[in-house]
Amino acid sequence: MNQKKLIIAxxxxxxxxxxxxxxxxxxxxxxxxxxxxxxxxDKNRLVWIPKNKEANEAKIQEIRDTN
Structure with a gap:
């Protein structure tokens, strides 16, 4: 899959x-x-990475805390 299709996805x-x-x-x-x-x-690892890791971790913690 080319990069344009990955971005759309x-x-x-x-x-x-x-x-x-x-x-x-x-x-x-x-x-x-x-x-x-x-x-x-990340072109080297061929994966999407968060621009702000702390914000992403905060969202994961928010979801974890959901009952």
Whole structure:
């Protein structure tokens, strides 16, 4: 898949994630490994990484704290 398609897929997935509440996110498999904040493409590792790791960790903690 080329980079343009990956970017489109990432924006689509972000839109889907933004429409889910924390309980729904928490019910997903591997939800703690997801990135919930803005991302950038790491060309060396071929993965999306959070631009702000602290903000992403804060969102993961917020989801963890959801009953």
């Amino acid at each position: 990432a924006y689509f997935l972000r839109a889907v994630l933004m429409s889910l509440n924390n309980e729904q996110l928490k019910s997903a498999h591997n939800w703690e490994k997801a990135v919930y904040t803005e991302v950038e493409w």
